[in-house]
Amino acid sequence: MDRELQCVIAGFGGQGSLFAGKVIATAGLIEDREVSWMPSYGPEMRGGTANCSVTLSDEPIGSPLVLHPNALIALNQPSFDKFLPTVAEGGIVVADTAMVPELREAPGVTVVGIPAAKLCEEAGIKGLGNIVLIGKLWAAFPFCGQEALEGALAQVAGKKPAMLEKNKIALELGMKA
Amino acid sequence: MAQKVLMKGNEAMAEAAMRAGCRHFFGYPITPQTEVAAYMAKMMPKVGGTYLQAESEVAAINMVYGASAAGARVMTSSSSPGISLKSEGISYMAGADLPGVIINVQRGGPGLGGIQPSQADYWQATKATGHGDFQIVVFAPSTVQEMADYAFEAFDVADRYRVPVMILADGMLGQMMEPVVLPEAIDPADLPAKPWATCGHGHARPHNVANSLYLTAAALEDLNRERYERYGAIKAAEQRAECYRTEDADIVLVAFGGAARVARSAVNAARERGIKAGLVRPITLWPFPEDTLAEALDHAKAALVVEMNMGQMVEDVRLVANGTVPVEFYGRTGGVIPAPEEVLAAVEALSGKVGE
Amino acid sequence: MKVVYERPHALLPVVTNYCPGCPHGIVERLVAETMDELDIEGETIGVAPVGCSVMAYDFFGCDMIEAAHGRAPAVATGVKRVHPDKIVFAYQGDGDLASIGMAETIHAATRGENIVVIFINNAIYGMTGGQMAPTSLPNQVTQTSPYGRDVATAGNPIRVSELLATLDGPAYIERVCVDSPKNVRKAKKAIKKAFQNQVDGVGYSFVEVISTCPTNWGMTPQAAFEWMRENMLPYYPLGVYRDVVADGFANAAEAASARNAACPIAHPEKKGEN
Structure with missing residues (x-):
């Protein structure tokens, strides 16, 4: 299958959307593919919404700004509402239903809801909903090899061993949910 | 082969500059170039270099002027409105034949403008970076890899022709991450000596002067003509596309x-x-x-x-x-x-x- | 034959652009003598301003840099950061230092750059032909204050030495003048002390020289000194405004530390003490 990933990850500042983007981008780096990661930046980062575009491709990447994602990770309702209409036909949306109470459908788009934040709380790994959603997206759309994804998590979240363990649990939660 | 790493464009430029032997950075905060300064603030103390947050862009470029006159590889970085403030110092550097690297991570203008990516400083960079008859070399990278490559090479070009060199980037390139292979580091101690530098003559040579003031019209004309001959050499050798x-x-x-x-x-x-x-x-x-x-x-x-x-x-x-x-x-x-x-x-x- | 007077080595044998009776020549000679006596000419980099002393780069024998208007302290900072073991000084007038370059002046001082700044305060812009300076006195007539400096609209003069003395960065600040052999000797002592401070790593040293401008004041040199004594010295009193060594500190950093002793974050070493 075509593994080209054009992903938007969006949520409130502090929910880890930029971090989740770095994990995906690093997976692309490990596989030696073309990679770009582009954050929204500016005053809206401080307490407002934060989103990033991530592209993994086998071809050189044009604009790093993803306008028509084939994958959207939505961490809150405003982000879901804002980016759902931009998702390309055949694309997939993974949303945290704990934060996005009103899931909607869009023509030609698969919308998957998972109570990521709630699952994390129950598992004692609060705050890792972003990683759960990566796992869920990967299960539905394996945009990279599993080893690369796990390796990326180790690189990006691996500074503190205890944190890495929690991140691994979160990824697995998402993959199996 | 060197390892590929994932880096923001801004950080790649900063790291590449250090690898080119730059040990002196003078900056002032402005979005969207802040990561350049932040990276330098973090890394320079580890290699015995200088990161100094100046009181203004005006002061920063004049610190660059001083450090360059003193013989060092030196850099500053800003975004559009800040480059307008640096334009005075860039003109003086050009007039005193001082090398140096200036990064512009462009944002929308005019005035305070916005902070999103822009290329609206093309004219400023290529036609009128400051007052007077002069040009600076302007590199326009298009990938994070090129930001590293040209930030590195900019120092060689600046030293070779004794001209200021600008890296004209934009907020998109500065903020985005891509895989990059960083250039191999140069030890600043291995760089060629600069006999023109004002670093103390030690009674071994006549005093050096770094200056752009020439009150005799004919002398200034001669100097400008000599400089334009050098620009001709740059035009012949350095066009890239x-x-x-x-x-x-x-x-x-x-x-x-x-x-x-x-x-x-x-x-x-x-x-x-x-x-x-x-x-x-x-x-x-x-x-x-x-x-x-x-x-x-x-x-x-x-x-x-x-x-x-x-x-x-x-x-x-x-x-x-x-x-x-x-x-x-x-x-x-x-x-x-x-x-x-x-x-x-x-x-x-x-x-x-x-x-x- | 006994030589009783000669040109200092650090002063080049050239004709200066200064007007007859201008104190710049005296002060530059004192700086050059200092370089000779401390044997630092070969290790010194001077920074010239924009103003009457713009061409000081042709007069001093040490390596010289000509700075943009007001930017000499920033340029000096750049040099000193590259060569912390060399001696760096800026030589500036009042328009350069206290008007257009005030930000650079204040911040180099508060950073405590280990440099020397020589400040010639003659209360007027000389080079451009006698306009009002930030240090022009109330009611002083200049080309751009033809009815006298009206402090209600043109504001008040700045006492730079006093201003800088409020900062933690400077090690030594003294205001002198050169209107008599006695005062010239005092000025020399201050300038030499400033350079010695830099050699010893004591810190930022600032010498303000109350000066005259016979040409633009429209007076003979003697009358100008008389006017200076009568009007300027009461406004700009001579004396030492800061001297951390005299206060018992080894350098400016120690003095600053003592000054902010009550601030916990400035003193992590005291953590846990009560």
């Missing part, structure tokens, strides 16, 4: 930096629709790659210049085309990044207009 699918192109797109990435996507989309499109991407904006562009335009039917401004480089393209082919412009401004579909539509419209 990348050609993409231009061999048989009817429509030649011309774009630099971030806009060139979008233009490249549009070229591929146009080819899929049967339009023979190609891209000339100037990598040096000054000297402008006239020869490469003229060659690509030689067999083209029209040119389309794509910029993130209201149309600035398009004038240089028209000078090169010199009436031989129509040169049209498509731009977005104020911080808006054009979408590939918009550029494709402009290519299709132009292709329809110039016909077979």
Whole structure:
């Protein structure tokens, strides 16, 4: 299958959307593919919404700004509402239903809801909903090899061993949910 | 082969500068270049270098002037409004024949403008970075890899010709991460000596003076002419451009930096629709790659210049085309990044207009 | 034959552009003598301003840099950061230092750059032909205050030495003048002390020289000194405004530390003490 990933990850500042983007981008780096990661930046980062575009491709990447994602990770309702209409036909949306109470459908788009934040709380790994959603997206759309994804998590979240363990649990939660 | 790492453009420029032997950085905070300064603040103390947050962009560029006169490889970084403030010092550096590297991570203007990516400082960088008769070398990277490569090379070019060199980036390139292979580090101790530097004569030579004041008109004219001879050498040796699918192109797109990435996507989309499109991407904006562009335009039917401004480089393209082919412009401004579909539509419209 | 007077080595044998009776020549000679006596000419980099002393780069024998208007402290900072072991000084007038370059002046001082700044305060812009300076006195007539400096609209003069003395960065600040052999000797002592401070790593040292401008004041040199004594010295009293060594500190950093002793974050070493 075509593994080209054009992903938007969006949520409130502090929910880890930029971090989740770095994990995906690093997976692309490990596989030696073309990679770009582009954050929204500016005053809206401080307490407002934060989103990033991530592209993994086998071809050189044009604009790093993803306008028509084939994958959207939505961490809150405003982000879901804002980016759902931009998702390309055949694309997939993974949303945290704990934060996005009103899931909607869009023509030609698969919308998957998972109570990521709630699952994390129950598992004692609060705050890792972003990683759960990566796992869920990967299960539905394996945009990279599993080893690369796990390796990326180790690189990006691996500074503190205890944190890495929690991140691994979160990824697995998402993959199996 | 060196390892590929994932880095922000801003950080890649900072790291590459350090690898080029730059141990002195003078900055002032401004979005969207802040990561350059933050990176330097973190790394310089580890190698015994200087990171100094100046009281203003004006002070920062004058610290660069002093450090350069003293013989060091030195850099400063800012974004559009800050470059306006640095323009005084850049003119003095040019007038005193001092090398140095200035990064501009452009944002929308004029005035305070916005903080989103822009290329609206093309004219400022290539025509009038400050008052007086002078040019600076301007590199326009288009990828994070190129940001590292040209930030590194900028120091060599600056030292070779004793001119200020600018890296003209934009907020998109500065903020984005891509895989990058960093250049191999140079030990500053291995760099060639600068016999002109004002670093204390030790009674071993006459005193050196770094100066741009010449009150005798004829003397100043002579000096400016000598400098323009050097600019001629730069024009002859340092023009850089990348050609993409231009061999048989009817429509030649011309774009630099971030806009060139979008233009490249549009070229591929146009080819899929049967339009023979190609891209000339100037990598040096000054000297402008006239020869490469003229060659690509030689067999083209029209040119389309794509910029993130209201149309600035398009004038240089028209000078090169010199009436031989129509040169049209498509731009977005104020911080808006054009979408590939918009550029494709402009290519299709132009292709329809110039016909077979 | 006994030589009783000669040109200092660090002062080049050239004709200066200064007007007859201008104190610049005296002060530059004192700086050059200092370089000779401390044997630092070969290790010194001077920074000239924009103003009457713009061409000081042709007069001093050490390596010299000509700075943009007001930017000498920033340029000196750049040099000193590259060569912390060399001696760096800026030589500036009042328009350069206290008007257009006030930000650079204040911040180099508060950073405590280990440099020397020589400040010639003659209460007027000389080079451009006698306009009002930030240090022009109330009611002083200049080309741009033809009815006298009206403090209600043109504001008040700045006492730079007093201003800088409020900062933690400077090690030594003294205001002197050169209107008599006695005062010239005092000025020399201050300038030499400033350079010695830099050699010893004591810190930022600032010498303000109350000066005259016979040409633009429209007076003979003698009358100008008389006017200076009568009007300027009461406004700009001579004396030492800061001297951390005299206060018992080894350098400016120690003095600053003592000054902010009550601030916990400035003193992590005291953590846990009560």
